[in-house]
Amino acid sequence: xxxxxxxxxxxxxxxxxxxxxxxxxxxxxxxxxxxxxxxxxxxxxxxxxxxxxxxxxxxxxxxxxxxxxxxxxxxxxxxxxxxxxxxxxxxxxxxxxxxxxxxxxxxxxxxxxxxxxxxxxxxxxxxxxxxxxxxxxxxxxxxxxxxxxxxxxxxxxxxxxxxxxxxxxxxxxxxxxxxxxxxxxxxxxxxxxxxxxxxxxxxxxxxxxxxxxxxxxxxxxxxxxxxxxxxxxxxxxxxxxxxxxxxxxxxxxxxxxxxxxxxxxxxxxxxxxxxxxxxxxxxxxxxxxxxxxxxxxxxxxxxxxxxxxxxxxxxxxxxxxxxxxxxxxxxxxxxxxxxxxxxxxxxxxxxxxxxxxxxxxxxxxxxxxxxxxxxxxxxxxxxxxxxxxxxxxxxxxxxxxxxxxxxxxxxxxxxxxxxxxxxxxxxxxxxxxxxxxxxxxxxxxxxxxxxxxxxxxxxxxxxxxxxxxxxxxxxxxxxxxxxx
Amino acid sequence: xxxxxxxxxxxxxxxxxxxxxxxxxxxxxxxxxxxxxxxxxxxxxxxxxxxxxxxxxxxxxxxxxxxxxxxxxxxxxxxxxxxxxxxxxxxxxxxxxxxxxxxxxxxxxxxxxxxxxxxxxxxxxxxxxxxxxxxxxxxxxxxxxxxxxxxxxxxxxxxxxxxxxxxxxxxxxxxxxxxxxxxxxxxxxxxxxxxxxxxxxxxxxxxxxxxxxxxxxxxxxxxxxxxxxxxxxxxxxxxxxxxxxxxxxxxxxxxxxxxxxxxxxxxxxxxxxxxxxxxxxxxxxxxxxxxxxxxxxxxxxxxxxxxxxxxxxxxxxxxxxxxxxxxxxxxxxxxxxxxxxxxxxxxxxxx
Numbered sequence: 001x002x003x004x005x006x007x008x009x010x011x012x013x014x015x016x017x018x019x020x021x022x023x024x025x026x027x028x029x030x031x032x033x034x035x036x037x038x039x040x041x042x043x044x045x046x047x048x049x050x051x052x053x054x055x056x057x058x059x060x061x062x063x064x065x066x067x068x069x070x071x072x073x074x075x076x077x078x079x080x081x082x083x084x085x086x087x088x089x090x091x092x093x094x095x096x097x098x099x100x101x102x103x104x105x106x107x108x109x110x111x112x113x114x115x116x117x118x119x120x121x122x123x124x125x126x127x128x129x130x131x132x133x134x135x136x137x138x139x140x141x142x143x144x145x146x147x148x149x150x151x152x153x154x155x156x157x158x159x160x161x162x163x164x165x166x167x168x169x170x171x172x173x174x175x176x177x178x179x180x181x182x183x184x185x186x187x188x189x190x191x192x193x194x195x196x197x198x199x200x201x202x203x204x205x206x207x208x209x210x211x212x213x214x215x216x217x218x219x220x221x222x223x224x225x226x227x228x229x230x231x232x233x234x235x236x237x238x239x240x241x242x243x244x245x246x247x248x249x250x251x252x253x254x255x256x257x258x259x260x261x262x263x264x265x266x267x268x269x270x271x272x273x274x275x276x277x278x279x280x281x282x283x284x285x286x287x288x289x290x291x292x293x294x295x296x297x298x299x300x301x302x303x304x305x306x307x308x309x310x311x312x313x314x315x316x317x318x319x320x321x322x323x324x325x326x327x328x329x330x331x332x333x334x335x336x337x338x339x340x341x342x343x344x345x346x347x348x349x350x351x352x353x354x355x356x357x358x359x360x361x362x363x364x365x366x367x368x369x370x371x372x373x374x375x376x377x378x379x380x381x382x383x384x385x386x387x388x389x390x391x392x393x394x395x396x397x398x399x400x401x402x403x404x405x406x407x408x409x410x411x412x413x414x415x416x417x418x419x420x421x422x423x424x425x426x427x428x429x430x431x432x433x434x435x436x437x438x439x440x441x442x443x444x445x446x447x448x449x450x451x452x453x454x455x456x457x458x459x460x461x462x463x464x465x466x467x468x469x470x471x472x473x474x475x476x477x478x479x480x481x482x483x484x
Numbered sequence: 485x486x487x488x489x490x491x492x493x494x495x496x497x498x499x500x501x502x503x504x505x506x507x508x509x510x511x512x513x514x515x516x517x518x519x520x521x522x523x524x525x526x527x528x529x530x531x532x533x534x535x536x537x538x539x540x541x542x543x544x545x546x547x548x549x550x551x552x553x554x555x556x557x558x559x560x561x562x563x564x565x566x567x568x569x570x571x572x573x574x575x576x577x578x579x580x581x582x583x584x585x586x587x588x589x590x591x592x593x594x595x596x597x598x599x600x601x602x603x604x605x606x607x608x609x610x611x612x613x614x615x616x617x618x619x620x621x622x623x624x625x626x627x628x629x630x631x632x633x634x635x636x637x638x639x640x641x642x643x644x645x646x647x648x649x650x651x652x653x654x655x656x657x658x659x660x661x662x663x664x665x666x667x668x669x670x671x672x673x674x675x676x677x678x679x680x681x682x683x684x685x686x687x688x689x690x691x692x693x694x695x696x697x698x699x700x701x702x703x704x705x706x707x708x709x710x711x712x713x714x715x716x717x718x719x720x721x722x723x724x725x726x727x728x729x730x731x732x733x734x735x736x737x738x739x740x741x742x743x744x745x746x747x748x749x750x751x752x753x754x755x756x757x758x759x760x761x762x763x764x765x766x767x768x769x770x771x772x773x774x775x776x777x778x779x780x781x782x783x784x785x786x787x788x789x790x791x792x793x794x795x796x797x798x799x800x801x802x803x804x805x806x807x808x809x810x811x812x813x814x815x816x817x818x819x820x821x822x823x824x825x826x827x828x829x830x831x832x833x834x835x
Binding site: 101102103104105106125126127147148150154155158159161162171175176177178179181182183184185186187188189190191193194196197198202214215216217237238240241243244245282283285286288289290342343344345346371374375376409410411412413414415416417418422426429430433434436437438440441443444445456457 | 636786
């Protein structure tokens with residue numbers, strides 16, 4: 001493969017250890033966490049410092065070769081899927097925590113540092129980094145920023161965008177700049193918000209300043225069982241309406257509870273149709289008051305069983321069930337496809353019923369384990385990729401679920417990103433003028449369109465091919481707009 | 485839709501005729517940024533709460549709606565805008581609040597305006613009506629343009645419908661005052677912020693640190709016992725006066741600078757008088773010091789300085805940007821407003 005000009009150029013200008021180009025070496029990079037999508041890049045560049053990263057970008061820019069930046073490769077939407085005519089830029093060697101500033105409660109870290117290792121490093125100071133995506137032992141902070149990752153605790157503590165203060169980035173032409181600042185805000189436009197969740201289309205992150213929060217004095221979980229998903233959904237609304245923002249509020253439906261209980265003993269009531277896990281954290285005094293309050297609300301909402309974690313081991317056990325939900329599904333089915341739509345919570349019952357109907361129509365079972373507090377659904381479609389056509393059916397079913405989310409005023413992705421996976425559904429969520437605005441923003445950063453092209457924001461041509469002008473409930477959205 | 489189409493037409497007409505528009509609500513924040521130029525375009529008539537479901541923690545509001553009306557509606561449901569925005573006048577609009585991007589005393593602990601913006605429907609400088617974000621808590625579809633528009637002073641788009649996350653009001657709040665030096669006050673605030681103390685405001689003025697605790701009755705009482713200090717009456721106007729700049733410190737015509745700094749920055753000795761807010765992260769300075777000298781000192785400490793009120797408003801009011809970042813700002817401005825119709829020069833000259 002070294003006969004490709006870009007590879008020769010990279011090998012000439014960068015240390016040999018920083019450039020992989022043999023098919024065997026490239027294989028581990030052919031996909032990210034969405035392994036149904038695979039593609040081999042021309043080469044993988046693994047820079048060791050900003051200068052090497054800058055050089056790689058500049059060389060690719062000169063040769064008009066697209067670049068896909070990559071962290072730990074745990075993303076679930078194919079955002080780091082390599083391009084066959086491009087290089088992958090792995091930030092894995094940017095793996096140092098540069099500074100923990102205890103007084104200002106921030107940490108400066110390189111993008112390849114794992115999410116969890118930041119909290120581990122901050123622990124001796126009584127601090128932690130709040131966003132906790134389920135992949136936190138493996139996922140990198142650079143990837144978290146690129147995807148605006150969430151987690152179980154973002155109901156109270158926010159997403160990545162709420163928990164970072166500054167970035168250093170390289171643009172495609174090799175310009176290195178600071179976005180945000182060491183203070184709580186920065187002059188000019190909020191480029192920090194724009195970069196966060198931009199899925200590697202605007203710049204390559206070389207450093208992140210994250211905010212650190214004080215570790216809560218204590219945390220306790222209430223486990224509540226309900227006779228129906230609707231009742232559990234109503235209980236979620238009741239808790240929030242009563243003036244409490246739990247640290248986490250998760251829902252598991254019956255198929256998910258069964259799968260989990262076959263996998264580990266989490267202490268979930270086996271006869272429940274739905275369970276809620278509600279975590280409260282803060283000072284011991286506050287948590288005590290709030291536990292009483294939440295117990296009362298759940299009882300009033302018809303909980304059939306209530307348990308409160310009595311110690312840290314029991315709290316961990318309750319969560320272990322939730323955390324093992326995905327591997328547990330893996331035992332039930334050879335493959336599963338995890339969706340990520342978010343809806344206004346008031347439409348929860350309606351959307352879950354629709355999902356059940358679609359599941360029956362397509363003959364594919366669906367389990368629901370999700371962030372109920374913020375309406376972020378994660379339906380898991382179980383399928384078998386070895387059965388011809390089943391992956392395609394699962395994808396089609398997933399697409400319809402996302403369109404249902406959009407129809408009730410929600411979104412196609414709450415925390416996993418669009419990447420490659422949901423690129424067609426973007427045509428449903430946004431109209432031509434909005435997509436054009438996104439493309440002009442991309443042009444402002446990367447006029448040649450070389451950073452992660454084809455991901456996150458679909459071309460108008462692609463939308464036309466997808467035939468995305470779907471009619472929702474008999475009404476064409478924005479009839480005043482030109483159609484193509 | 486008629487009103488929206490009317491705004492779109494005005495923008496298209498201005499673009500076609502090479503004129504500019506100065507977007508305004510009720511002009512309570514007209515003093516912010518550089519001097520406004522262009523034909524006034526009022527959004528004040530585009531008002532009303534579109535949707536508010538307290539249990540969803542979301543309110544959707546038209547930009548011309550008065551901030552006071554939004555806060556009243558929320559208060560009736562025992563909820564609030566947790567970024568505690570200053571109004572600077574009873575007729576302040578929500579659109580102006582979001583466009584200016586200013587947050588009040590609670591900001592370091594609860595978040596800024598942009599942290600609570602979930603979605604914005606707007607009109608760009610080409611007259612396109614666009615919807616970014618929405619009414620849900622988590623949304624990563626497309627670039628996060630609603631947060632990018634927040635604080636952009638109307639230079640990128642005319643804000644129309646705004647969706648905000650709201651929070652329950654705390655069960656109780658308590659204000660404490662302790663006599664100490666400025667250095668001690670900054671040290672205490674940052675030490676407490678690194679611990680599970682229910683702090684929601686911290687200001688140093690007149691040789692005293694004034695802090696606010698929020699939470700459950702028992703939680704606040706417990707924390708107050710540990711921190712100590714003289715208790716203010718529950719209905720103290722102190723935080724309101726701080727937020728609205730009606731404390732005596734803010735009176736008079738001397739230029740008012742806003743210094744945004746890493747919170748634990750030791751007291752900055754600059755010419756003039758200071759009031760420390762946000763536990764050290766936001767410091768107000770009354771000073772005639774030359775802008776360059778002042779900005780150099782603040783930048784050396786990792787911060788930036790804004791000429792908030794008074795002084796020369798035709799020069800740079802906001803901290804100058806690094807050349808590469810300024811170039812990016814110019815390209816982004818063109819991406820939204822290619823004919824430079826919307827609030828040109830309000831944030832920086834040529835932007």
